[in-house]
Amino acid sequence: MRWKCTCAYDGTDFDGWQRQPSGGAVQNHIEAALTQIFDRPLQLHGSGRTDAGVHARGQCFHFDAEWLHEPEKLIRALHSILPTSIRIKSAKSVSDDFHARFSVSGKRYLYNYYLGRADPVDDRYVWACRDLPLDLKEMQVAADRLLGTHDFSAYSATHGKENDPNPVKTVSRLQLKQRGKFIRLDAEGSGFLYRMVRSIAGALYAVGRGRLTPDDIAEILESKKRTHRIVTAPAKGLFLDKVFY
Structure with missing residues (x-):
């Protein structure tokens, strides 16, 4: 039996x-909890990695195990073991051909x-911009x-590494919204390269400060080469908000 779970x-x-x-x-903590519940080693598969310091509201993972009780009972069992900084938001059985990765x-990230x-x-x-x-x-x-389909190297x-695998991604949404002193970047697309959202957040910050222009952003994209002008934004401002299937 395959289980799909969403966690924060x-x-x-x-x-x-x-x-x-x-x-x-x-992943270590959730696997340890599952191993304790099922009394055998269990490995899970996530939708993708997040770096140290990055948060999630909608990370997804799957694992295979026989569970004959209600999903809510599995969630309660996990919560009795996991630290309070990890919460299981949902659990449901899925077909065996489902794979969390x-x-x-598509995925949606938020940067604050x-x-x-x-x-x-x-x-x-x-990211406190002082x-x-x-x-x-x-x-x-x-x-x-x-926006659109590009090589985001x-x-x-x-x-x-010279290149990430499959650097061509489709970004369908990059929307900035301000509420008081908070500014949120919504980033949605088919997928994102390693630290891509944080790199975009850092580049947009440089534009906001007048250090780069929109034309610079487009030219850097077309170059397909990383430059020192792009600064990776701090991890703590990033949230994995939702994974689409």
Whole structure:
């Protein structure tokens, strides 16, 4: 029996999503809880990785195990073991051909900026931009230049690799919204390269500060090469909001 689960987590104190030898990743904690519940080693498969410090409201994963009770009972069992910074939002049985990673049709991320010095509670979840102001209108113009299907190699961090696999992605939404001192970037697309959303968030910040122009953003995209002019935004402002299947 295959189970699909959706979870949320505060990534502040975790070593990212993906299983780590240290045991400090979100996946480590959920697998340990499942192993305890089913009394045998269980491995799960996630929709994709999130880096250390990145949060999630809608990360998805699947695992295979026989569970003869209601899904809500499985969720309660997991919550009795997991730290409070990880919550299981839903669990349901799915067909055996479902795969949390390979069945994905798209993802939505949110990135949060804050204008000024954030309160300690908010500071865990935003990039506090203390060098005011930001030109939101110009940032949106630049964001619009990235919409569509492109090779996004220039907006990916590759750990020294020349190219990420399949660098061509379709970005269908990059929308900036301001509410008081908070600015939120909604990013939605078919998929995203390693640190791509954080790279876009950093590039748009540079536009807001007048360090780059919308034309620069388009030219960097066309170059397909990473440049020092693109700064990766801090992990703590990023949320994996939803995975589409």
